[in-house]
Structures are given as structure tokens and as C-alpha cells.
Amino acid sequence: MDLTKVIGKTLTATPERQQEADADWEIIKKVQAGDVSAFDQLILKYRERVYSVVYNLCGNREDGADLAQTTFIKAFQSINRFQGQASFFTWLYRIAVNATLTHLRKNRLRTFFSFDRISEEDRSSEVIEALTDKTGADRELFVKELQEKLNEALQKLSIKHRMVITLFEIDGLSHSEIAEIMGCSVGTVRSRLHYAKQLLQAELQSYLR
């Protein structure tokens, strides 16, 4: 039996998270009572995190914005079914992840990143120089390019490994929270995380020399 599903909220209930969940629950009760405008507080609170997850999963800004909006709409439509058994934050993340997975399955052959591709052999050394040289003038540009390379490497991962990397390394969730969102065990999350890092190392080996 999956212990994370049994324990559920207990694993994620750090004091900060618990305080946050209590505040969310008060807002949710207002929305469920008919105060639709109270939902705006939840949007303002979670829009950046939801967008970050969705964007890093799909790798496209336009799709990321659309999927983040879809996530909030779905949450708004089913807010009456939310019983408070899990934290709203986890529930919202699960909606976002499922919406992104559906989107990715529908658009499997879609190309990511609308900007022009840059030849790795020509620019990789400059990127590393710029990253290590903190006083360089072209640092912003090179950092952006490096981020693009990282995005490309992320998109080469499978959806599950990409999701684990995104939720853990970029969004800062704990293993148990990721396990609750993905519906798997903590050990599976750790295993996937380790394997995903190995794949990223292999993909970005030319930048990490």
C-alpha cells in the first residue's frame, strides 16, 4: 500500500504549509458560500507557481499561460467538490499537472521554443565564460541562452522525469509533496529524480565541462 496516500496531508504538513493550508481553507469556504471574488486571492497567491510548473513542463510561454489559466478555471469550476482533505496547493498542482499532461499528449509532435536555435559548438564556451564572469556585459544574454539550452534538455526527458525535476529543483517541493501530486511513492520520486539528473548531465555535458 502506498504510504503517502494513506498519510496524505500529514507528510506535507510542515508548520508553514499548515498555516498556508488553513488560510487557503478559509478562502475556499468563502468561495463555496458564493463569494466568487474571494477566488481572486487564490489566483494572486498561486499564479506564479502554477505558471512556473506548467511552463517548465511544456516549455512554451504561450501554452504555459493558457494552461495556467485552464488550471484556475478548472479549480474554480470544481471548488465545491474540494473537501479540504488535501491542501489546496497540492490539489491545484495536481490539476495543473493533469492539464499539462493532457496538453502534451495532444501536441506530442509540437516543437518547443519559438526563438532561433543556436549552434552549440559556436556558443557554448562563451556561455560558460559569461556565466562564470560575473562582471561581463553580455551576461544577461548568455544566461538566457543557457536557460534555453536547459529547456531543450528538459524537453528531451520523459514527462514523468521532467515533472519530478521541475517540481523538485525549480518549484522546490518536497519528495512527499511530489509523491502526493503524482500519485506515486516517495521512493519512486527519488528514483526518478536521480535518473532525470543523470540524463540532464549527459545532455548538458558540453556546458558543464
Added chain:
Amino acid sequence: MPDRPSESRRRVTLEDLLRLKRAERPQPEFWAGFESELRQRQLAALVEKQSWWREALSLARLRTIRLPLGATAVLALALLAIHRQSPSPVVATRAVEAPRAGPAGATAAVMPPARAETVAMASPDGVQAPAPRVAEPARKEEPGAPAAAVATAGQVPGIVPWLGDIALNRLAAAESPDLGRPAAVDLSSVSVMVEPAMAATAAPALSFEERALPETRRRPTADVLPTAAAAAAPRRARLLAVLDSIGGSILPEPSAPEHVRRSATRYLMQDGGDRSMGRLDAEAVGLSLVRF
């Protein structure tokens, strides 16, 4: 210090790249557009929510008509079960088909040609009798009586030659209007029996009368009168004996006038209560009384 650039390059790790990725944030104007789009979609979702509630209401209305639908289904099943368990289902079928047949209500005219052929093939003697088309007009029937009730006795052997004398007797009795319905039952039941599979199995074992009619109705009508006459003979003798024993005490003297004696004799005959007494010879009774 020639090694410093290479050392700084080695410090770049995957965690550094991920940290850069984590610091990535959209521009503030992006959130303005995001919020306006989200507001529009939220309003659209509210409208869709109303339509969803309408759909739920329609489902609720559907629930309200579930009960009559269920009751109707149960009633239909009950009627079907009763229809299947009724002893003579063909009678009801014929009663429905009768108005279509019109006034020309002979059985052979109602019966389809295919069935008439089947009747002929099912005859035990192997003779294929032609199914005659009855051209004479049907008699006027009671309202609601099946049109198939009218068939003369002379036409029956051509239609159902294997019915035998019993069916002929019944159809002869069916010439009277009161017995039209039993005749309709018999003839319409024939159409059931002539189904190929049933005729092959049922004809050698039991007669049509034994299968189609209940126990109380199997006795032929022609046998009733001889039985009643036989039962009346000892009764008649018994009444005569009673009259002989008590006649002297209730009748007037022989010297009484003639009209008194006749009225007394008539009274005794009516008081017997039996119609068979009316058939006794009045002179024989009178002579017996005189003798006493």
C-alpha cells in the same frame, strides 16, 4: 595564475543551471494580460456553469418521469404474461383481426392461404382437400362477435377434414346464433393446431377437442337428448304410481260433473312440475282414475 579560468569553469554545475531556471520570472506586463484573459474565461465558465445547471435540471425532470415509465413497463410485462398464460390466446388474436376481415366472415376467408394449405397437408389420411372460398354472405352477427364465428357445417369438411364427427356436431349446433362463440373458439383454435410443428406432434396423440376444449365442454351436444329421455322414463313411472296411490282421496267422486273431473285432472298434471308429464296421454290418466 593560469589555472583560474579552468577552475571557475569547473564550478558550473547542473544545480547552477537549475538555479538560474528557478530565478526565471515573466515580465510584469505578462501578468496584466494573463489576468484579463483569465477574467474573461472565468466569466465564460460562469455562463457554462448555468448551462450545466440547466442540464442537471433536465436530468432531474427525467427522473420525475422515471416512475410512470417504470409503471408502464411493469404493466406491459404483466399484460404480456397474462396473454401468454391464457388458455386460448388465439381467440383474442382473432377478435382483433376480425374487424379487418369485414363482413365476409367465413373461417376459410379469414385464414391465410398458406395456413389453409398447411391444414390440408396435416390431414392424417394424406388427402389434400382444397380450401374453399366461401362466397355466400355471412349472417348478421351480434356486435363484437368475431367474424370467424360463421361457418356452415357443410363447409367444414373442406376446411378441416380431420376434425371428424365431433367438430361436425358442434358446427351443426353452431347454426343457432347462441352457439356461435364456441364455434368461433373451435375454428380459431384450429389455426393454432395447424402450425407445422404442433400439428406433427399433437395430431396422432390427442384429438382437437381434447386439447382445445376444457373438460366440462367436451361432451357432444347431440348426446344430451337421449340421456334426458332415458332419465325421464323411471320418473314418469314413479309419478304415475304416486297418482294412483293418492288419486282417490283428492279427486271428486265419479258421480261428479264432467267439467269438475277434467279440471281436477289438469291440476294434477300441472302440479307434477315436470314437462315430461305434459306428454302423457290424458285419456290414460283419466281411465286410471275412473278405475279407482
